[in-house]
Amino acid sequence: MPHDTQKLNKQRQDLTQFSEIWLFGYGSLIYKVDFPFITSRPATIKHWERRFWQGSHDHRGTPEAPGRVLTLVPKPESECFGMAYQVTDDVFEHLDHREKNGYLRHEVEIFFTSEEQTVGLVYIGDEHNEAFLGPESATTIAQQILESRGPSGENRDYLLNLANALRDHNVYDAHVFEIEAELKKLIRLEWS
Structure with a gap:
């Protein structure tokens, strides 16, 4: 495991400070909880x-052949859709383990509507973590995604x-x- 962040995440926030704890998910947490x-x-x-x-050495790839999964990168004026989950603090034992491959918890403002918002937590793997792979062309990313599999599947x-x-x-x-379109092209080539 390139960079196990579980210990760091336990030190980052005092979860008792929140009257309600919200977690923002922007990847697989949109469709699978x-x-x-x-x-x-x-x-x-x-x-x-x-x-x-972000490289995935533990879920969608292996240390020898990491997959590619999502992270967030800062971009002014942009907005990222996801799902927000109200949770209890004991859930973070599981979440910190799940997101241990380079992701750290960050506090963010979560917007439900333009008038309704709350402070919550999100896991981000920034460019300083060892599992960070960085930008590549859509075709290169799609090729790596096509070839990668790990304990959590393809x-x-x-x-x-x-x-x-x-x-x-x-x-x-x-x-x-764009990456999905490139992946589908590669899958068609694989079957032709």
Whole structure:
């Protein structure tokens, strides 16, 4: 494991400071939740965009052949759609383990509507973590996704399920859909 962040995450926030704890999910948590929650709502965060720039050595790939999963990168004037989950603090034992490959918890403002917002937490793998792969062309990212699989399954399923979930919420994400289109081209070539 390149960079286990579990210990760091336990030190980052005093979860008892929150009267309600909200978690913002922008990747697989849009379509698949593996922890108990009180309620969930579609939401956005501002000044961030999702990118397939994080390596996955433990879920959608292996240390020898990492997959590519999402992280957030700062971008002024942008807005990132996701799902917000109200949770209890004991859920973070599981979440910190799940997100241990380079992701750190950050406080963000979560917007439910233009008038309704709250402070919550989000996991971000920034460019300083060892699992960060950084930008590549859509074709290169799609090729890596096509070839990667790990304990949580095929990397392609992560991308395809996310793209479908975004469509279900009527959300357009140019980065995700461009990589999805490249992946589908590669799959067609694989079958021809």
